[in-house]
Amino acid sequence: MKLIDILVQELPDLGGWPIGADGLYQNAKGHLIGVQGCIISPVDMELGIVAEDLHRSVTREQYEAALAASKPEWNGDGLPPVGVEFEHSFHADGFSTWHWRKCTAVGKHGVLCVDEKDTELYLNDTNNRFRPIRSEADKKRDEAVADMVKRIGITPESAATCYEICTRID
16 A cells, blocks of 8 residues: 555544644654655654555645545535535424534434534434535525526426526526
8 A cells, every 4th residue: 555545544543644744754664754844853653554655755735635535525415424514404494494514424324513613413314404515606596596486487497497508608
């Protein structure tokens, strides 16, 4: 296994990228060595796996890019994966209001998450709905579709089709 893959797998559980290090490499004993400019110093982290590419350096930028690529994109099907920011609504309020959340753990029938105040919540999949964070363009589209349904009296599906056709013309 390459060092970059080991770092993506292990560093999040060890507190993330070491402060002050521009790059990291692993010595033959499995210890991480931090590089900051010309200064080389041991890092107080020991990986349980020795990389096949010993003494090969990984930069912080390479690590962050690989870490981001390792997180799955969620399309809204099923429960959100750990680390994903999402919106959710409650059955109790008729699914009318959407709230920001960040998933911290996934169970068989629900998720543990935090809200914007860092309060932990458990949300089951029976009484809650989940969706990806919507962009400003998504919100604008939804408002336009709802407005067409209200003003013209067409179905939401027809309004969405009209919106898609009209926005392609621009």
